[in-house]
Amino acid sequence: NAGVTQTPKFQVLKTGQSMTLQCAQDMNHNSMYWYRQDPGMGLRLIYYSASEGTTDKGEVPNGYNVSRLNKREFSLRLESAAPSQTSVYFCASSEAAGLYEQYFGPGTRLTVT
Amino acid sequence: QKEVEQDPGPLSVPEGAIVSLNCTYSNSAFQYFMWYRQYSRKGPELLMYTYSSGNKEDGRFTAQVDKSSKYISLFIRDSQPSDSATYLCASHTGGFKTIFGAGTRLFVKA
Numbered sequence: 001n002a003g004v005t006q007t008p009k010f011q012v013l014k015t016g017q018s019m020t021l022q023c024a025q026d027m028n029h030n031s032m033y034w035y036r037q038d039p040g041m042g043l044r045l046i047y048y049s050a051s052e053g054t055t056d057k058g059e060v061p062n063g064y065n066v067s068r069l070n071k072r073e074f075s076l077r078l079e080s081a082a083p084s085q086t087s088v089y090f091c092a093s094s095e096a097a098g099l100y101e102q103y104f105g106p107g108t109r110l111t112v113t
Numbered sequence: 114q115k116e117v118e119q120d121p122g123p124l125s126v127p128e129g130a131i132v133s134l135n136c137t138y139s140n141s142a143f144q145y146f147m148w149y150r151q152y153s154r155k156g157p158e159l160l161m162y163t164y165s166s167g168n169k170e171d172g173r174f175t176a177q178v179d180k181s182s183k184y185i186s187l188f189i190r191d192s193q194p195s196d197s198a199t200y201l202c203a204s205h206t207g208g209f210k211t212i213f214g215a216g217t218r219l220f221v222k223a
Contacts, residue, residue, distance in 0.1 A: 043213040050209055058210060090156055097209045099164060104156030
């Protein structure tokens with residue numbers, strides 16, 4: 001039981017390049033989330049998927065797109081990377097909203113030069 | 114102003130001390146309050162989860178919520194070096210949008 005897995009662990013991009021961050025969970029959770037974590041800012045929600053087939057914007061969605069590929073997988077795409085997107089990205093999943101724990105992956109460290 | 118404010122620290126205490134970590138929030142609609150622990154270069158993991166006001170205890174950890182003053186606290190008794198981590202408070206209204214504080218770095222010295 002791996003929980004939440006993320007690939008890649010590290011990535012360096014040049015400004016304007018695109019990439020997709022992958023996330024998968026094996027806990028049969030309905031809901032999945034993408035966060036970014038920056039020093040002094042805490043975790044901020046980028047997008048979430050309440051259930052398979054739905055996605056919604058969080059606090060900081062600009063510059064990102066997401067795809068809920070199936071119940072297990074939720075990807076985050078940067079179409080044209082900018083230095084302001086340098087951050088640590090975390091994927092999380094939960095059974096549902098409300099009083100349900102979010103389980104986090106190990107993170108992807110992204111640097112945009 | 115951020116909806117959840119947290120002193121970033123760092124906070125350094127000797128082993129065995131009682132640690133008090135605090136947050137304030139501004140959204141009166143918040144009903145769910147959480148504390149996450151994050152070790153260096155790892156993802157956050159849930160420590161405590163409370164609904165509405167009151168106290169909740171789990172081993173050496175006690176979470177306290179005072180909705181009248183919009184204050185969230187985490188107390189750690191008999192602190193250990195293994196408690197050294199960043200502690201994140203978080204809140205939400207019952208939906209999917211959790212708001213996190215910036216985190217407080219705690220160091221427990223042996």
